Every structure is written in C-alpha cells, then in structure tokens.
Amino acid sequence: MSAVEHNGLRFGFSNWRRVLSPTGNTGDAIFRIAMLLVALLMVAIVVAMVWALATDALMSIRQFGFGFLIARKWDPIKGDFGALPFVYGTVMSSVIALAISIPFSLGIAIFLVEQAPPYIARPVGFLVELLAAIPSVVYGLWGIFVLAPVLREHVQPILQTAFGWLPLFQGSMTGIGLLTGGIILAIMVTPIISAVVRDVLAAVPGSQREAALALGATKWEMIRVVLVNGAPGIAGAIILGLGRALGETMAVTMVIGNRAQISPSLFDPAYTIASAIANEFTEATGDLYVSALVELGLILFLVTFIVNGIARLLVWNVTRKTGGVGRAA
Amino acid sequence: MCALPRSVRVVAWFTALVMLVGSLACNGGGTGPNGSTKLQGAGASFPNPVYQKWLSEYGNIHPNISIDYQSVGSGGGIKQLKEQTVDFGASDAPLKDEDMKSFSGEVVHIPTVLGAVVMTYNLAGLNNPLRFSPDVIADVYLGKIKKWNDARIAADNPGVTLPANDIVVVHRSDSSGTSAVFTDFLAKISGEWKEKVGVGVSPSWPVGIGGKGNEGVTGQVKNTPNTIGYVELVYAVQNKLPVAQVKNQTGSYVQPSIDAVTAAAAAFVASTPDDLRVSITNAPGAQSYPISSYTYILVYKDQKDAAKGKALVDFLWWGIHDGEKFAKELQYAPLPAEIVQKAEVKIKSVTHGGTALRS
Amino acid sequence: MTALTALCTLLAVGALLIILSYIAWQGIGSLNLQFLIDRPRPVGEGGGIGNAILGSLVLLAISSVIGLPLGISVGVYLSEVGTGRFAGAVRFMVDTLTGIPSIVTGVFVYAVLVLPMKHFSAFAGGVALALIMIPIVARTTEEMLKLVPHSLREGALALGAPQWRVTLGVIIPAAAPGIATGAMLAIARISGETAPLLFTAFGSRFFPSSLNEPIASLTVQIYNYAISPYDEWHAQAWAATLVLMVLVLGINISVRFVTRKRF
Numbered sequence: 001m002s003a004v005e006h007n008g009l010r011f012g013f014s015n016w017r018r019v020l021s022p023t024g025n026t027g028d029a030i031f032r033i034a035m036l037l038v039a040l041l042m043v044a045i046v047v048a049m050v051w052a053l054a055t056d057a058l059m060s061i062r063q064f065g066f067g068f069l070i071a072r073k074w075d076p077i078k079g080d081f082g083a084l085p086f087v088y089g090t091v092m093s094s095v096i097a098l099a100i101s102i103p104f105s106l107g108i109a110i111f112l113v114e115q116a117p118p119y120i121a122r123p124v125g126f127l128v129e130l131l132a133a134i135p136s137v138v139y140g141l142w143g144i145f146v147l148a149p150v151l152r153e154h155v156q157p158i159l160q161t162a163f164g165w166l167p168l169f170q171g172s173m174t175g176i177g178l179l180t181g182g183i184i185l186a187i188m189v190t191p192i193i194s195a196v197v198r199d200v201l202a203a204v205p206g207s208q209r210e211a212a213l214a215l216g217a218t219k220w221e222m223i224r225v226v227l228v229n230g231a232p233g234i235a236g237a238i239i240l241g242l243g244r245a246l247g248e249t250m251a252v253t254m255v256i257g258n259r260a261q262i263s264p265s266l267f268d269p270a271y272t273i274a275s276a277i278a279n280e281f282t283e284a285t286g287d288l289y290v291s292a293l294v295e296l297g298l299i300l301f302l303v304t305f306i307v308n309g310i311a312r313l314l315v316w317n318v319t320r321k322t323g324g325v326g327r328a329a
Numbered sequence: 330m331c332a333l334p335r336s337v338r339v340v341a342w343f344t345a346l347v348m349l350v351g352s353l354a355c356n357g358g359g360t361g362p363n364g365s366t367k368l369q370g371a372g373a374s375f376p377n378p379v380y381q382k383w384l385s386e387y388g389n390i391h392p393n394i395s396i397d398y399q400s401v402g403s404g405g406g407i408k409q410l411k412e413q414t415v416d417f418g419a420s421d422a423p424l425k426d427e428d429m430k431s432f433s434g435e436v437v438h439i440p441t442v443l444g445a446v447v448m449t450y451n452l453a454g455l456n457n458p459l460r461f462s463p464d465v466i467a468d469v470y471l472g473k474i475k476k477w478n479d480a481r482i483a484a485d486n487p488g489v490t491l492p493a494n495d496i497v498v499v500h501r502s503d504s505s506g507t508s509a510v511f512t513d514f515l516a517k518i519s520g521e522w523k524e525k526v527g528v529g530v531s532p533s534w535p536v537g538i539g540g541k542g543n544e545g546v547t548g549q550v551k552n553t554p555n556t557i558g559y560v561e562l563v564y565a566v567q568n569k570l571p572v573a574q575v576k577n578q579t580g581s582y583v584q585p586s587i588d589a590v591t592a593a594a595a596a597f598v599a600s601t602p603d604d605l606r607v608s609i610t611n612a613p614g615a616q617s618y619p620i621s622s623y624t625y626i627l628v629y630k631d632q633k634d635a636a637k638g639k640a641l642v643d644f645l646w647w648g649i650h651d652g653e654k655f656a657k658e659l660q661y662a663p664l665p666a667e668i669v670q671k672a673e674v675k676i677k678s679v680t681h682g683g684t685a686l687r688s
Numbered sequence: 689m690t691a692l693t694a695l696c697t698l699l700a701v702g703a704l705l706i707i708l709s710y711i712a713w714q715g716i717g718s719l720n721l722q723f724l725i726d727r728p729r730p731v732g733e734g735g736g737i738g739n740a741i742l743g744s745l746v747l748l749a750i751s752s753v754i755g756l757p758l759g760i761s762v763g764v765y766l767s768e769v770g771t772g773r774f775a776g777a778v779r780f781m782v783d784t785l786t787g788i789p790s791i792v793t794g795v796f797v798y799a800v801l802v803l804p805m806k807h808f809s810a811f812a813g814g815v816a817l818a819l820i821m822i823p824i825v826a827r828t829t830e831e832m833l834k835l836v837p838h839s840l841r842e843g844a845l846a847l848g849a850p851q852w853r854v855t856l857g858v859i860i861p862a863a864a865p866g867i868a869t870g871a872m873l874a875i876a877r878i879s880g881e882t883a884p885l886l887f888t889a890f891g892s893r894f895f896p897s898s899l900n901e902p903i904a905s906l907t908v909q910i911y912n913y914a915i916s917p918y919d920e921w922h923a924q925a926w927a928a929t930l931v932l933m934v935l936v937l938g939i940n941i942s943v944r945f946v947t948r949k950r951f
Contacts, residue, residue, distance in 0.1 A: 031852035035765040039778045042762050042826075045819065046781040049788070049796050075533035076504075077526065107696030115690055116697075124701060126940070131704050132873055133936035134711075135880035137911045138929050140541075142707055144548045152553070174497065174553055176538055187703055192873055194700070196828060199866040203835035220689055236831045240824060243786030249883050250911075258502030258539030269538045274789035275502075278883055279541065281791065283404030283504030283530045297792045304787030308780065369807070369902065371890070378916065382730035384893070397902065399891040400912060414807055544915045567917040659731070 053298045060291035068295060074260040076280070081292035083299055085260040089178065089270035090303065093252065094245040096182025096266070097189050102238060104186075105193035106227075112194075113201040114223055125198060131191040140254030143184045148175035148255060151183075156267060171265035174257075179266040181256035185248060189241040196240060200233030201226055239311050246304055249274040273300045366640045368396040372406020372419025373506055374542075375444055375561055376624045379661045380419070383652045387644055394640050403506040404530065410436070410627055416637055418627040421506025422513075422530070423606035435630040437679060438605050439645050439672050440623040442653070443594055443662035445562040446511050447585045447620070448573040451550050452477065452492070459573045460485045460582045463611070463619065466575070467519035469496055469557060471526075472536035477555065485576070492555075499549045499558035502539025504531040510622040511559050514610035559620075562590075563660040577619040578611055589618035590662035598667045605671055621662075632681045642679050642687045649673070708933070715926025723927060728893055728909065731918050737928045739895045743810070743904040744879065744935070746896060747889060750814025751878055755821035756871055760860075762822065763829025763867075768855050779830075785823035793819050794884030802888060810896065810903035813889025817881060821874040828870025832863040868943050879936050882907040906932045 060068065064081065071082025108128060112121045152175030163169045204226050212222040227234065257269020258279065273296045284290045370380075377400035384396050401409075403420035410418035411432055423438050448461060465481050468474045474481060478491040501508045509530045516523035526532050540546035546558040547568050562585050565572045574582040583589050593612035601607045611619045626645065632638025649672050653663035664672065679686050722736055729735030766779050797816040802808055836859050844854040860867065885891070890902035891912070906928055913925035 025850040025852075027852045028850045031855070032769055035761055035769045038758055038761040039765045039770060039775075041758070042778060042785075042822070043781055046785060048800075049792075052796055052799060053792075073533070076531040077529040077533065104696045104700060107693040108700055111690075111693035111697045115693060124697060127704055128697070128700050129869075129872065129876070129940065130933070130937065131700070131707075133876035133880060133933055133940075134707060135882065135907050135910060135929060135932060137882055137907070137914055138707075138711065138880075141914055142710055144545070144552065146706075146710060149552055172495070172497075174538060176549065176553075190700055191876075195869055195873060196831065199828075199832060199869050200835065203832070203866065205837060233831045233835065236827055239783055240786055240827055243783070243823070244877075246787040247789040247792075249789050249791055253502065253541050254545060258541065259534075259537075271502075274791065277789060278791050279503035280531050281795065282402045282408070282886075297789070300787070300789065300792075301784065304784045305780075308783045308787075312780075374915070377912075378731050378918070381728075381893075385730045385733070395894060397891075397893050399902070401886060401890075405886075412803055412806075414802060542915045543917065547917070561917075564917040567919065 050298070050301060053294055053301065057291055057295035057298050059287055060295040063288060064292075068292075069299070072260075072262065074276075076284070076286075076289050079286075079288055081288075081295075083273075083296055085262050086271055086273045086276055086296055087299060087303065088262045089181075089256065090246060090272040090274070090300065092178055092270065093181045093185055093256065093272055094242060096179065097185030097245045098238065098242060100183065100186035101190045101193060101241060105190050105197060105237075105241075106234075108190070108194040109197035109201055110223060110227075112198055114219075114226070125195070129191050129195050131187065132195070134188075136188070136248060136250040137254075139184055139188060139251035143180060143251060143255040144176075147184065148180055151175045151180055160267075167264040168266050171263070171267045173267055174269075176255055176257045176269060177265075177267045178256065178263075178270040181252045181270065181272070182266075184251050184255055185245045188248060188251060189245050192244055193237045193241040196237035197230070197234050200230040200237065203233075204229045235311055235314070239308060242307060242311070243304070246300065246307075247274055249278040253278055273297070273303075365393045365395055366636050368394070368417070368637060368640055368644070369415045370396065370398040370406075370417040370419060370626070371401050371409045371415045372398075372627075373403040373421050373624055374400035375421055375506060376419065376442055376661065378563070379442055379652075379656050379659050382655045382659060383644075383648055386652075386655065387647060390647075391643075394644070396640075396644060402504070404504060407627070410629075416628075417641060419625065420627060421622060421624045422509045423623075423625055424627070432629075436627050437630050437675050438625045438627060439649070439675055440605055440625050440664060440668060441648055442656045443590045443609075443621060443623055443664065445585045445590045445618050445621050445662070446507055446514070446559050447562050447565050448557065448559055448575065449547075449550050449565045449570040450557045450573065451554050452571075453554065454492075455489065455571070457489070458571055458584065459489070460576070461573050462576045463514070463518040467515045467522045470498060470500070470515065470535070470537070471519075471522060472498075485582075494555045497553060497556040498534075498537030499540055499546050499553075499556050500534045500537045501543075501546060501559075502541050503545075505542070506530065506622075506624075507543060507559070507561055508532060510610060511620065513608055513622075514620045517611045566660055575619055577615075577617050578613050579615050579617075581615050583616065583618045585618050585620075587657060587660065587662040589616055590621040591665055593617035593619070593621040594623065594662070594668060595665040598665060601668065601671065603671065603674070605668070605675060628679060630679055632679060632686065635681045635686075638679065638681045638686050642676050645676050646673070646687060649676075711926055711929050711933070715923060715928070715930045718923045718927040719930060723924070724931070727895060728904075731916075731920060735924075737906065737909055737924070737931065739892065740904040740906045740909040740928065741931065741935070743889070743892070743896055744906040744932070746810055746899070746903060747813050747817060747885070747905055748875065748879060748939075750811065750899070751817035751821055752875065754814060755818035755874065755878075756825060758818070759822040759825025759870075759874070760829050760867060762826035763833060763870075764855060764860070766826065766830040767833035768851070768859070782823045782826050785819075786827065789883070790816075790820055790881050791883035791887075794887040797884065798887040805900075807900075808888060808890035808902040810889055810899045810901065813885050813903065813905070816884040816888045817878040820881060820884065821878055824874040824877060825867075825870045828873065829863075829867050832866030832870065833859060835866070836862045865944075868946075872940050872943060875939055876936050879932060880907060882911045906935075 068083050072084050073080050073082050112125050156173040159169045212225040253275035258271050259269040260271045380398045406418035409415040478493045512528045512532050516528045540549040543560045543564045546560050547564045550556045550558040574584050576582050593609050596612045596614035596617050597609045609621050649669050656663045725738040726736030727739045794816050801812040844858045885908050891908045892902045892904045896903045910925045910928045913921040
C-alpha cells in the first residue's frame with residue numbers, strides 16, 4: 001500500500017494539536033512527544049546508573065582521592081586499592097583488539113559489498129554475524145584450550161625471534177596474557193563492526209560509485225570514495241565494537257592472566273576493569289572493597305566517555321574536510 | 330482493512346508471539362505445583378555437585394517441597410542471605426564476628442561436608458606424586474623458590490630428578506573460598522606469608538598468573554608445562570591431574586583423600602566451638618591432610634515463615650544424616666560423627682516465633 | 689587487493705568454523721531428545737537443558753519487548769526528531785551505555801529491582817538484558833535511518849503525509865534490513881550474556897512457572913557446567929552451546945526473512 005493514503009485514520013481533536021506540533025497534526029504531536037519521552041528515559045537511565053555508581057563509590061573516593069587513578073597496588077586484604085593497572089589493561093586490550101579487528105572488518109565488508117556476487121555475499125555475511133552469537137564464556141574456554149596453546153607453541157616464539165628486540169615481545173611465553181586477551185576481543189568485535197559497515201557501505205547510493213568511475217577512478221579509488229562517504233557510519237560501527245571490547249568480561253578474564261600489573265610486554269598477564277569487577281564483586285566483603293570496585297566501574301564509564309569523545313572529534317574532522325556525506329539521491 | 334504500515338504490523342505480530350511465549354512460561358512445566366513449599370538457596374560453588382544430588386534425592390522423597398540452589402560463590406550466598414533474597418546461604422569459610430553483626434538476625438552455621446585443597450602440578454617424567462613441606466609451598470608462592478630443582482624441593486623428594494625449569498605459579502584470579510582456605514593454611518605455617526600477604530578470599534599474590542575459578546587453574550596447569558597450582562580435590566581427580574603429598578604437623582607426608590580430610594576434622598573436634606565456626610587447616614594427627622576445610626550452610630536462627638522454616642530444618646537434618654552417604658561417591662568427605670551431633674544441636678536451635686522447629 | 693579482502697573474509701569465516709567445529713566436536717555426543725526436554729539432574733544421572741531453553745526464550749522475549757521498541761525509538765529520535773545539543777547529549781549517553789560491562793548493568797538492575805522486590809525474577813533478568821540491548825539497537829537504527837536518501841523523505845512529505853507517517857511508513861521500512869541487522873546483533877549479544885543474569889534472573893532447576901521467580905537460562909547453565917569438574921557436565925555445556933547457536937541462527941533467519949526487501 002502507498003504510505004500516503006489515510007484510509008480509516010482520522011483524528012478528531014482540533015484544539016491542542018496545533019499547539020503541540022509545528023505541522024498542526026495530532027499524530028505528529030503524539031509522535032514527537034513519545035520520541036522525546038523515550039530519549040528522556042534513556043538520559044534518566046544513564047544518570048541513574050552514574051548516580052548509583054557514584055554513591056557507592058563515594059567511600060573509596062573519599063579514602064583515596066585522586067591518587068586512586070595513579071596508584072598501582074591492588075590489595076584487598078590490606079585495604080590498599082589503585083586503578084592504574086586496570087585502566088592500562090582495559091585500554092591496551094581494546095587497542096589491540098581494534099588494531100587487529102578494524103582492518104579485517106573493513107576488508108570483510110568491502111569484499112562482501114563491492115566484490116562478492118550475491119550468492120556468496122549473503123550466506124558468508126550471515127556466517128560472520130554468527131560469530132557474535134557465541135557466548136563469551138565459550139570464547140573463554142576456546143581461548144584456554146585452543147588459542148593459548150597455539151600462541152604459546154607457535155605464534156609467540158616466532159614473534160619473539162623476529163621482534164624480540166622490542167620490549168613488546170619479550171618475557172615468558174605462557175600463551176596467557178594481554179596479547180591473547182586482545183586477540184579474543186578482536187574475534188568478538190569483528191562481526192559487529194563488519195556487519196554494521198556492510199550495511200553502511202550498501203546504503204551508499206550507486207550514483208556515488210558511478211560518478212567516481214565515470215571520472216576515471218580505478219576500482220580501488222572508487223571504493224575509497226565509498227568509504228569516505230560512509231565514514232560517520234563506519235565510525236559508529238567502530239564505537240559499537242569498542243564498547244563491546246571495553247565491557248567484555250567473561251572471555252577476557254579467562255585468558256588475560258588477571259594480574260594487576262603494568263608490563264611493557266604483550267606476553268605478560270594483565271587485568272581489565274570488567275574482569276576485576278566480575279572476579280571480585282560477588283565475594284567482596286567489607287565496604288571499602290566494594291566501594292573500590294564500584295569506583296573502578298565509574299572509571300570505566302569515564303574511559304568510555306573520553307574514548308567516545310575522541311572518536312567523535314575524529315569523525316567530525318573527516319566529514320569537515322570532505323564536505324559532509326553525500327546523501328542526495 | 331490493514332492500512333497500517335508494514336513495520337507496525339511486524340511489531341503487532343511480534344508482540345503476539347511474545348504474549349504466547351509468556352503465557353507458556355506461566356502455565357507450562359508443571360513443577361512447583363500449588364500448595365508446595367519453595368526454598369531458594371545460593372552460595373559456594375565447591376559443594377554444588379553434592380548439594381544438587383541432595384536436592385534431587387530429597388525431592389524424590391518429598392515431592393511437595395522444591396528446593397533450588399544456585400552456585401554463585403560463597404560471597405554471593407552470604408550477600409543474598411543478608412539481603413534476604415534467598416532462604417539459605419552456603420559458604421566455605423565461616424562468617425567472621427564483625428560480619429555476623431551486619432545481619433538483621435542471628436545466623437546459624439551448619440557444616441555439611443568437608444573438602445580438601447590440593448597442590449597440583451605439570452611436570453614431565455615423574456612416576457610418583459611429588460612431596461612438599463608446607464614452608465616450601467609458602468616460599469614458592471612468595472616467589473622465593475624459583476626453580477623446580479631447588480634444594481628444598483629436592484630434599485622433600487629424595488631420588489627424584491627434577492628439571493632445572495622455572496616454576497610457573499598459578500593462583501586464583503577471582504575471589505574464592507578456596508583461596509581463603511589456602512591462605513589460611515599458609516598464614517599458619519609461614520610468618521612471612523601472614524605478614525606480607527595475609528588471609529582472604531582475594532589476596533594480592535606476590536607472583537604467578539591467575540586462572541578464573543577452580544576450572545581456570547585446572548586448565549592452566551593441565552595445558553602449561555612447569556606449573557604448580559592449588560585446586561579443590563574433586564577437580565584434580567576428575568581431570569586426572571597429579572596431586573602432591575603435603576607434610577602435616579606431625580611430620581608425615583599425607584596423600585589427599587577423603588579419609589585424610591575427615592581425619593583432620595576429627596582431630597579438631599575437641600577444639601571446635603559450639604557454633605561450629607572453625608578452621609581445620611594444619612590439623613594435628615598423623616593421618617590428617619593439612620589443607621582441609623568445612624563448608625557450611627547458613628540460615629537465620631529465627632525463621633519468619635513457619636512452613637519454609639520447617640522444610641528447611643527437615644532438609645538440613647536429612648542432609649547431615651542421610652545425605653552424607655552421597656558425599657563420598659562425589660569425592661566429598663563426610664562429617665565426623667561428633668560434629669554431626671554438634672550440628673544436630675544447632676539445627677534444633679532454629680526457631681519460628683520462639684518455638685523450635687525441630688525438637 | 690581483492691585477494692586481501694577475500695583473505696580477511698576467509699579468515700573470519702575460518703575462525704567461526706574452527707570455533708564451531710570445536711564446539712560441535714565436544715558437544716555432539718550429548719545431544720539427544722532427552723537432553724533437550726529434561727531438566728538438570730545431579731552428575732551421573734544425565735539430565736538436560738529443557739528448562740534452560742524455555743528460560744532463555746522467555747528472557748529473550750521479555751528483553752525484546754522492552755528493548756527493541758525503546759531502542760528503535762531512541763534511534764528514530766536521534767535521527768528524525770532530535771535537534772541540537774540535547775540530541776547530541778543523548779547520542780553521547782547512548783554511546784557510553786554501549787561500553788558498560790554487562791555485569792555493571794546486572795548489579796544496577798539488582799539494586800533497583802531485585803532488592804526492593806526481595807527476590808530474583810525473570811522480569812529483572814529481562815530488564816537487565818534490555819538495558820544492554822537498547823544502545824546497540826539505538827545506534828544502528830540511527831545510522832541506518834540517516835542513510836535513507838533525503839529524496840524519499842522529501843517526496844513523502846511533499847505528498848502531504850505527516851512526519852509520523854513518513855517515518856513509520858516510508859523511512860523505517862526503507863531502513864528495515866539495516867535495523868534488523870542492529871536488532872540481530874543485539875539479540876545475538878544478549879543471548880550470549882551470562883554475568884547480568886547471575887544477579888537478576890539467578891537460575892533455577894525447574895521449569896518456569898511465573899515471571900516473578902528465578903528462571904534458568906542457557907548461558908547460566910553453560911557457565912555452571914563449564915566451571916564444574918566433571919567431563920559429563922562439560923560435554924553438556926558444549927551441547928548446550930550448540931543449541932544456543934542454533935536458536936540464535938533461527939531467530940536471525942526468521943527476522944531476515946520478515947524484513948527482506950520486496951522490491
């Protein structure tokens with residue numbers, strides 16, 4: 001049916017609809033208010049969460065102050081807590097995950113949208129999305145039993161022989177550590193980024209492609225145009241993936257070694273904020289302990305804020321230079 | 330007829346489907362029939378297998394009582410009991426005095442079964458289990474003993490060729506009652522450990538990598554050569570990992586076993602207080618395994634609901650008597666007879682509105 | 689260069705096949721009809737995941753009913769209705785919500801729903817999962833709606849349709865496959881979540897009889913079995929994972945079918 005027929009839909013009120021909606025249409029007024037209410041609900045939820053976290057973290061904030069952010073010791077028995085190792089672990093594992101995942105996801109999306117014929121693209125795209133459905137605890141188990149031994153026996157020795165002069169690849173090779181955590185996260189994040197980028201690229205109008213080709217661009221230059229066109233959408237996809245990486249709990253905690261330390265080597269164990277909360281929250285007794293864990297959660301909020309802010313700035317930069325996304329039909 | 334946009338129609342179908350599933354959930358199944366008493370418990374993961382067995386067997390005998398137990402960890406069980414979102418909690422370590430004050434009522438500890446924390450390792454070319462003195466274990470975990478062929482390990486194991494490899498120490502990364510028992514033992518036999526690290530569910534380990542849960546440590550040790558780790562006995566047995574003998578207070582190297590654990594509990598009977606909160610690590614007695622512990626079920630002394638309270642005490646009574654025979658099959662050590670008697674007294678002390686629920 | 693992108697895709701599909709075959713290899717032995725309809729039993733007695741399957745479906749249903757409409761509405765707001773700084777703030781907050789560890793969401797819902805009600809419930813579990821779902825659905829919906837060409841909007845408006853009609857009847861159907869992608873990603877994500885359920889839906893040995901009680905779920909059951917010492921339970925965990933993936937696959941296929949483009 002056509003979207004503009006008004007079969008059987010009439011609104012009888014006449015007075016207040018003109019006040020509430022610029023078009024004077026009651027349906028519009030209801031629609032806009034409903035959407036606004038939902039958005040307000042969203043804000044209320046986030047505010048409620050931050051407030052709940054902040055009140056519980058208050059004890060720890062008062063006790064440690066700013067020093068919490070740079071302290072490196074985490075000792076629940078002695079009551080001495082510091083967040084820096086966790087922030088390091090969280091940020092580093094996410095950076096590694098994105099560094100591996102973004103090129104792969106872009107490659108997959110480009111392949112599926114620009115190059116593969118539909119009879120391949122649909123089922124293969126499906127399969128890639130299926131990666132997102134594997135429960136994180138299964139990723140963790142697979143990581144311990146399959147990935148870690150492979151890394152320990154094959155990959156890490158090669159890295160150490162080839163790049164051992166970099167502090168990144170020194171240290172004992174147990175297969176459990178920051179690198180393993182980053183790789184598992186990369187696998188978990190790739191389906192999200194590639195699925196969204198796929199849809200973004202597919203939605204770029206064909207006219208853009210034709211225009212580029214008509215001006216003499218090679219296939220790859222044309223794809224570059226398409227990518228730039230979809231840059232905000234791609235950035236959105238990466239932020240979604242980053243969100244998953246920062247907050248992932250189960251899979252990471254099984255393979256990252258869970259040691260609150262800051263070590264330059266990727267082979268050494270590390271600890272993320274989400275893992276710390278998952279590992280210790282249920283058993284945490286003592287108000288200061290719980291409060292310190294909650295403060296860690298609050299810091300993760302902060303880290304997400306900052307990283308999102310940086311990502312937004314980058315996107316704004318890119319779209320500013322290229323004159324915005326062309327969405328003319 | 331249908332002039333609504335397709336998206337709205339999709340939503341309508343979807344909601345109808347959801348209603349269907351929801352109504353199935355609310356009427357289907359059949360378990361939890363009307364008039365039955367329902368109890369909810371939560372807590373330690375260590376005794377989960379034996380509690381599940383108990384609940385299933387008890388459910389066969391008393392079909393109108395449905396009891397559920399979820400293993401969320403000792404701390405989780407304690408928390409939920411405190412918030413009164415569950416009817417009983419379960420914890421490996423007994424509550425400390427100051428913790429008990431934060432409950433809204435008096436809490437009774439009922440010991441159910443016993444367990445052992447064992448040292449497991451991954452070392453090639455050994456025919457017999459390794460032997461450790463307690464101070465050697467402490468120093469390995471303090472990072473002072475670094476190599477497998479250290480003189481002190483060799484002293485415990487005469488005639489065994491130990492490789493010159495680095496020891497890879499594995500500990501628990503998550504908070505756990507197992508860690509509490511292990512550190513309790515280490516603090517008793519090593520003054521340095523007591524001062525430097527202390528006792529708790531989540532110690533700051535001087536060295537080593539952390540595995541999540543008993544199975545995480547098991548997996549680590551199984552898959553990584555030259556590792557040493559501590560796990561509950563049942564995990565080592567089920568995964569066919571080697572288990573070390575530990576020297577006890579009287580000087581004998583004891584192989585961890587169910588009987589050795591019960592012996593440790595029996596050795597402490599005289600000094601077990603009436604409220605049954607006791608640590609039995611480093612037990613005296615030639616047969617005692619030094620890293621043993623009770624696991625408890627915690628209930629409020631004053632039950633608010635008469636029917637639930639009665640069901641609870643009846644179940645606990647059954648557990649410490651008839652339930653113990655299932656414990657052994659699942660590699661949990663049963664309570665020594667004297668402790669069962671003390672537990673009976675405790676169960677009888679549970680009341681509702683002033684009257685004992687079981688006399 | 690084509691070889692490079694094809695290689696990326698091959699590696700991703702390869703990773704999936706490796707993990708899936710590992711799951712299948714470990715779990716296929718335990719998969720039988722009894723396993724699918726029975727409830728859990730003590731170790732050594734077999735048992736199954738029937739109640740967990742039903743529980744997962746119920747939780748999925750509750751969270752979708754709450755999360756999908758809210759998420760899509762927020763996406764619609766951000767793309768069509770919202771303007772200026774407030775919309776920017778809302779977008780920022782939604783982005784932040786995506787980064788919250790699921791366990792923090794679970795603890796939040798525990799404090800807000802479970803403690804006041806003094807018991808765990810399927811409803812609380814559904815709410816926790818919905819909170820995880822909403823930001824994912826909202827962001828993808830917004831991006832997909834933004835990608836619908838302006839000409840479509842202008843054309844519909846020029847023909848005299850009010851904004852709500854244009855949005856519901858033209859723009860959302862045009863972006864439907866993309867929105868479905870977002871919904872699928874969200875559903876896939878929450879069907880694999882364990883941590884939030886541990887504090888809200890809790891878990892149960894029995895078949896669900898009410899939304900106001902603890903309820904079993906596949907992920908919690910998998911988690912409990914996976915961390916146990918028994919090989920028999922490990923095998924059941926892997927088999928349950930297979931079932932979970934088939935479930936998600938099924939939902940994925942049916943939603944794709946419903947939202948396929950008909951032109």
